[in-house]
Amino acid sequence: MSTEQITARDILDWGSLGDIVTSFQKRGLEPRPSLGAQNEQVLHMGNDEYIVVIEARPDESADDYIPESTSRHTNIVATDDFSTFSFISRIRSWEEQKRGNVKHQRLSFSKAALREGLENEDQVLHNINAIEFQSSTPPFELVRDRLKRGLNRVRNIVS
DSSP, X not given: OOOOOOOHHHHHTOOSHHHHHHHHXXXXXXXXXXXSOTTEEEEEEETTEEEEEEEOOTTXXXXXXXXXXXXXXXXXEEETTTTEEEEEEEXXXXXXXXXXXXXXXXXXXXXXXXXXXXXXXXXXXXXXXXXXXXXXSOHHHHHHHHHHHHHHHHHHHHO
16 A cells, blocks of 8 residues: 655644545544544554544643543544644553553644754654554654664664
């Protein structure tokens, strides 16, 4: 399946849930209009996994939308009238699940920061574009794993 990259321009144009969904269709994700609440849309990632795109109400923050379901492990939350976005993913670890611990990680950014040439814009776009159909691992876990491997290499060289 051929996919396109989501660009900073795409993100700057996000003004509705539909705009966000359209961007992720470029990554091969499939909208599921019959799923989700009034302020959300659901994208199918494959393997019975979904991303939920949510518009937070004015009195809510992204923290009000921490994903709890194992099949919906990443939420994309638009806050402040689509000016700030948070990607919140469950960290999937069997060890932690056995102990009943569920951890989350977050990537947040604002349109203003993208407009002004955010220092880590490339990293934000890289993480977002790591999301694609049939990718069962949230992109932030992939980045974290790569960083761990790099740290281990550095430790081995120093030792």
